[in-house]
Amino acid sequence: MxxxxxxxxxxxxxxxxxxxxxxxxxxxxxxxxxxxxxxxxxxxxxxxxxxxxxxxxxxxxxxxxxxxxxxxxxxxxxxxxxxxxxxxxxxxxxxxxxxxxxxxxxxxxxxxxxxxxxxxxxxxxxxxxxxxxxxxxxxxxxxxxxxxxxxxxxxxxxxxxxxxxxxxxxxxxxxxxxxxxxxxxxxxxGRILEREGISIGVVDSSWYTQKLDIEVLGEQSHTGATAMADRHDALVAASRIILMVHDVTEEFADEALVSSVGQLTLEPNSPIVVARRVHLIADLRSGDPEVVKAARAKLIGDIDALARKYDIKVNVKDFDIRPIRRFPQEGLELAEQVAAGLGLSSRRIQTMxxxxxxxxxxxxxxxxxxxxxxxxxxxxxxxxxxxxxxxxxxxxxxxxxxxxxxxxxxNSATGSSDAVNSALPGADAENAAALPGAVRA
CATH class of the missing domain: 3.40.630.10 (Zn peptidases)
Structure with a gap:
């Protein structure tokens, strides 16, 4: 033992x-x-x-x-x-x-x-x-x-x-x-505990998470024979969307929002064919659901404008939305008492x-x-x-x-949830309306 x-x-x-x-x-x-x-x-x-x-x-x-x-x-x-x-x-x-x-x-x-x-x-x-x-x-x-x-x-x-x-x-x-x-x-x-020299983090809440399932649809064509003006390159459009997801964090205070595109698939994925379809997942997270809501709205608008400019179609669906969840106060106090009894330093911390x-x-x-x-x-x-x-x-x-x-x-209740999904446009992806001409959100 x-x-x-x-x-x-x-x-x-x-x-x-x-x-x-x-x-x-x-x-x-x-x-x-x-x-x-x-x-x-x-x-x-x-x-x-x-x-x-x-x-x-x-x-x-x-x-x-x-x-x-x-x-x-x-x-x-x-x-x-x-x-x-x-x-x-x-x-x-x-x-x-x-x-x-x-x-x-x-x-x-x-x-x-x-x-x-x-x-x-x-x-x-x-x-x-x-x-x-x-x-x-x-x-x-x-x-x-x-x-x-x-x-x-x-x-x-x-x-x-x-x-x-x-x-x-x-x-x-x-x-x-x-x-x-x-x-x-x-x-x-993360590096909070290391930076502060603390042994134990006691998690009091989780961040709000919103993912976007994005499908970019262009037209397949020959990379050598098709004139540049005649191309509808899904990968070019997708690359611009990836940068939009990254850059949207600059609209908010430092570290208020984190974002990323972590998965991308490409069709037909041939070295001599202009891409017809790109599928990617965007991930938005914040301790403030309103920040995620605002970031999502900006992305939807920017993606719609991009689709119109390049004459392609982009389907966007909400995916894997998780509200902030707060851990029971009694559990936080219990963990702090155990840490103190072991002579360990502790602090409350959020999980992103x-x-x-x-x-x-x-x-x-x-x-x-x-x-x-x-x-x-x-x-x-x-x-x-x-x-x-x-x-x-x-x-x-x-x-x-x-x-x-x-x-x-x-005798403790389970942790509470900040139920704000209804405040997020298109939280029900199946019932969300398509934006004019290009984007289904």
Whole structure:
């Protein structure tokens, strides 16, 4: 039960799907993801715990002390981005396994019988790199996404979630445990904790997220034989849209809005053919929903003008809109008390990124914890957190979990949501009207 065994496990998992520059590539339901799932399954079986895999591929390790009682769930995810970092997600799963083993040993040694049972989870497809949207498994668990619709989602090669999970042997049939609470520890993926020299971030809320699904339709033609004046190049238009998404942040205060285009597909993708179609996903995030609303409106207007100028068609649909979610005050205070008891400094912090805890916070009182990220980088091979900070985080998660299974948040409500979707034009993409001539929003 020492920190050495935890670090040994962490670095062993980091070797699965390892990339040349100390990252990992374990996208959801790939062969590499299957190997980490196999590792999780063997670990759980050797610990003597029950293993369940539900119908969206979430894996649960169950420690049941009181038959019929609900479970406090702790964990994160083992899948990664392409050429991703070895800490993102995996740290939270492995820390949860070791926290659960520490607590189990105490109970077995005659400690107080907890009020709630305990489960460690590996959520399916948190990253969303292969299958969109992200945070899939926990969102299905929480009832925020339809299981059947998510099983039908396909990757860029046309493979569905259900086919991929079945192909690696992890399309389960078991019932997921009922949640009495949830806790997750994660690297910060920013540099606030490092900059301020603080050990633990206690997450109080998530940022508002709005994605745009953008389809640019031009006309396919010969790159050599077609006169420049006669071309309707979807890629040229798409490149200008990408710059619009980047530049829209300049309309607002520094760091009030972050934006990016992270995925782009091109047809026919031939070196001698002018592109007929480009599909891309734009991502807008802010702590203020009104900033996202204003940025979206500007982009829609600018894209419409672009489409008219270049005589092409651009279809824009709202996609994956997530309101601000606030974590329960009682959970924040609990985490701060645990940190103080361990002699660890802490501060409250927002999460700009999405996490499984944000979904779980809708169905069970949840606690989200951060440990420092070196240089604040993530989703890349350079992602790094020290062994010392990981071990302190393990101690922190263990302390919070002990309190949760004892019923510390039993009377707390789930976190609140700033429900402002209705204020965002076109929040229902199917009912949104097309802008004149060019853009469907």
């Amino acid at each position: 020492t920190s050495a065994s935890f670090l040994s496990d962490f670095h062993a998992v980091a070797a699965i799907g390892a990339t040349p520059n100390n990252g990992v590539d374990r996208q959801a339901a790939t062969a590499e993801d299957a190997l980490t799932r196999d590792w999780f399954a063997v670990w759980v079986q050797e610990a003597g715990w029950e293993l369940r895999v539900d119908s969206i591929g979430n894996m649960f390790a169950l420690l049941e002390w009181t038959p019929g009682a609900p479970f406090v769930i702790i964990g994160s995810h083992l899948d990664s981005q392409p050429l991703g970092g070895r800490f993102d997600g995996a740290y939270g799963v492995i820390a949860a396994l070791h926290a659960a083993r520490r607590i189990s040993a105490d109970v077995d040694a005659g400690g107080e019988l907890p009020r709630f049972n305990l489960a460690v989870v590996n959520w399916f497809n948190e990253e969303g790199g292969r299958f969109a949207p992200s945070i899939m498994g926990s969102s299905v668990y929480a009832g925020l996404l339809s299981r059947d619709q998510m099983l039908a989602v396909t990757d860029l090669q046309g493979t569905s979630v259900s086919e991929a999970l079945e192909g690696i042997g992890y399309l389960g049939t078991a019932e997921a445990p009922a949640a009495a609470g949830y806790a997750e520890i994660h690297i910060e993926q 990124a999405g996490h499984d805890s944000v979904a779980m916070n809708t169905v069970a009182p949840s606690v989200m914890l951060f440990i420092p990220s070196v240089d604040g980088v993530s989703h890349c091979e350079r992602e790094f957190t020290t062994d010392e900070d990981m071990v302190l985080g393990l101690d922190m998660l263990t302390g919070v979990t002990r309190e949760l299974i004892s019923g510390a948040l039993a």
